[in-house]
Amino acid sequence: MPIFSMHNHTRRQALQGLALVCALLLVGCSTAPSSSSSALLRSAASQLSDDQAHDIAIHALGLVGTPYRYGGNTPDAGFDCSGLIGYVYRHRVGTAPPRTVAQLNGWGQPIANGDLRSGDLVVFGAGPAPTHAGIYVGEGRFVHAPSTGGTVRLDQFSSGYWARQKTAFRRP
Structure with missing residues (x-):
């Protein structure tokens, strides 16, 4: 169901959940990868x-x-x-x-x-x-x-x- 056709309370919860997911993604993107994850990425790519x-x-x-x-x-x-x-x-x-x-x-x-x-x-x-x-x-x-x-x-x-x-x- 699209967010705009939901009831106000349900819409607010959906938007809060979406905001939380976006915030977690941004936090994950802003941290430097650990050396073990960097090595894993190099290994997979090589x-x-x-x-x-x-x-x-x-x-x-x-x-x-x-x-x-x-x-x-x-x-x-x-x-x-x-x-x-x-x-x-x-x-x-x-x-x-x-x-x-x-x-x-x-x-x-x-x-x-x-x-x-x-x-x-x-x-x-x-x-x-x-x-x-x-x-x-x-x-x-x-x-x-x-x-x-x-x-x-x-x-x-x-x-x-x-x-x-x-x-x-x-x-x-």
Whole structure:
């Protein structure tokens, strides 16, 4: 029954109830979300399907051999490590990740080494000052843009330099 066709007493109660609901909604909107609710929202928003994760890995593998360029973020201009990650994620899933390695270190959710799947991020020197990042492609391998004068390449965690690095894993 519309509010305007109700009796005065009933209409007043309905309007008071509506005002209470609106007030509660406004109070809820004006408070900052707790860190646990923020993490829950990020978690829900950052889930990639298995197909998307696979597409990310395949696309990254297809860029092996592209020249390294500091600040680069396209195949034509070359890539630095975060530029490579940004390019692949934007083109495969429409997600624009943060631009720096330090920001990537906080993107998505941390995951354990045993839970890795293709498309996850690998962050080296993790902690307060991460230094490098790449995309996990399976079987202990990752694609990254490692250094000036080099090219995007495929490496293994267990090989030489990379085996000695502190590593963190993130799932956007």
